[in-house]
Amino acid sequence: MEPKIEKGIPMPPRGRGIYKRLADEMEVGDSVLFIDDNTFSVTKFSDNMANGLINCLKKNGMDGCKRKMNDGKPTQTRVWRTK
Numbered sequence: 001m002e003p004k005i006e007k008g009i010p011m012p013p014r015g016r017g018i019y020k021r022l023a024d025e026m027e028v029g030d031s032v033l034f035i036d037d038n039t040f041s042v043t044k045f046s047d048n049m050a051n052g053l054i055n056c057l058k059k060n061g062m063d064g065c066k067r068k069m070n071d072g073k074p075t076q077t078r079v080w081r082t083k
Helices: 017-025 045-059
Strands: 031-035 064-068 076-081
Touching: 017 045, 031 045, 045 064, 045 076
Parallel strands: none
Antiparallel strands: 031 076, 064 076
């Protein structure tokens, strides 16, 4: 069966995703704590999650900063909305 071109089919909307939902609910001064749970093979998982939230904040005209919360295990990274 050969694929055929179909016209007029509407594209369904994309989901908002976890970062967009968090960014929409955060007010200036609010923070989110990401904790490494060591279930993924990715190193610095909490740092990657924090970067994702900060990128989402920036895309939506907001600003944020992150800090590593402890030097032990598990690693914790906190993100604050600053603007």
